[in-house]
Amino acid sequence: MRLFATALLLVMAAAFIAFRQLATSYPAWSGPLGYAIAFTEAAMVGGLADWFAVTALFRRPLGLPIPHTAIIPVNKDRIADSMANFLRDNFLTPQVVARRLQGFNLAASAGALLAEPRQGDQSRLREGAAGLLADVLESLDPDQMGGMVKAGLRRQVEKVDVASLLGQMLDNAIADKRHLPVLESLLRKIGETVEANEPMIREMIHQRANTIMRWTGLDERLANGVLDGTYRLLAEVIVQPDHPLRAKIDEALTRLADDLRNDPATRRKAERIKLELLENPAIAAWMDAMWERGREALLRAVRNPDRALAGSLGESIGQLGRALGEDPRLQTLVNRFARRTLVGVASRYGSEIVRLVSETVKRWDAKTVSDRIEGAVGRDLQFIRINGTVVGGLVGVAIHTVDRLL
Structure with a gap:
């Protein structure tokens, strides 16, 4: 997309030069060619302006120390805090978690997995989770883990x-x-x-x-x-x-x-x-x-x-899954418990998750941050350059038309 946007800008530049040469060589065509010249000239201005704007987000255009360029690398830490605050305010507050879970029937989904655990993606999910759990259990010291489990059980009792x-x-x-x-x-x-x-x-x-x-x-x-x-x-x-x-x-x-x-x-x-x-x-x-x-x-x-x-x-597990999938009262109880649990997790650990995101982004170097953000939204940014070239050309034609009429 970057190559396409740049090629379009070069085409406009080449067309502008060609139309100017034609207008000079054939004065009789200067009227119709004036619209083409206005279009290509304004398209170059629009394309260059949007190229500068898009480039200034991630780096200094042509390496020049122009103020307010390389915006993302220079403001990396502030962006990290903003991302973390956005995540906290829109996803990890108890109110947001409760609202988003309100219409989600977790019990029915879990019931479907338990009732038919061997179906397609569910089977792969189950096998992956089982393998991960087995590796964790075998990697931990049995005596130490047993002591922790018993100590935790004793504390709860x-x-x-x-x-x-x-x-x-x-x-x-x-x-x-x-x-x-x-x-x-x-x-x-x-x-x-x-x-x-x-x-x-x-x-x-x-x-x-x-x-x-x-x-x-x-x-x-x-x-x-x-x-x-x-x-x-x-x-x-x-x-x-x-x-x-x-x-x-x-x-x-x-x-x-x-x-x-x-x-x-x-x-x-x-x-x-x-x-x-x-x-x-x-x-x-x-x-x-x-x-x-x-x-x-x-x-x-x-x-x-x-x-x-x-x-x-x-x-027994299949019967439990069918009960979860078919009993509305049981679904209500399980969903209420799940909502309370997840809201509690968001309340207790939301700030820790947000801090993890912020600190992780701050540890990245400026180039890594720029490359990752540009890789995520770069295609859309190149469309801005293309649109700027086309819209600039149309505006140039409109201005030339008004100038001719007046």
Whole structure:
């Protein structure tokens, strides 16, 4: 495009010289040739002016130290800051990110990828991401990374208000009566335990009975009465939804849930139990084993994604993808979470990204900046030169016409 624009300018110059020679040699043609001369003369002026303007953006025309030329190299740092500010103000503010994500159905797109992961570009995207993840996992020290993962997990668990969480869960379970199957199972387990240890219970009663009761056989009757009463009470509580003991249990659980949320002593006790569990060596060993199994499973999966997605896991992922693609309520939840996450990223790290762009451009030398910007918009700038040549010529013809008429 630069060659074409320059060639057009040279053509105008050559035509101007030729038309002037013809006008001198053939005075009778001076009238019609005057329009051609005016066109080519003004076209040269327009082409040269736009050549100067375009060149002055990137370098000094003909190497001359003309003021306000080589604009981009001289103002490289200011341009870098302007680019960074433009990026921040138009792309990386939380409001802009939220607005741009408003109409984007991320859940549906993710669902399509999960439901049909082997289709064309999706397959290449999945394989590329899997290979990158595998390389990262293998390049990191397993022990150090495991320590970081466990330390991060521990920090997150320590931040959890376990008392409030348990209290809310217990409240919700009681409100929805989801605790009843657990209660009934616990009562059955108590009955089975009593039945399995019946000889030991009888022996305990015999040992604690006095001599008269043992001589009269009342200790055996007492043991039978205790066991029969226990079995009867457990059976009644299990089969009778309105049994008074159930109401007492519900009342106790409700009080416990309230204490977990509001009673400082109970909350401190729950927090202490949580910290004691985290300090327990058995929990640390369990976390070590869980991390190693998870890491090995993840490596196997990313090294062979087709095999990993086969069988029940692949079917589960496919079902998740179909659910994301078909369930509007699930899409709403996932999209809301994604928007909040990305808005949070923009809020926390937007300034860092902007600073990275600014500092990167500032580190480039002036010629690199000029070459890259010219390479991006140079074609359009050469069109400016072409348009300047043509429009200048037309303006020259218009001015010559008005001059002849007046």
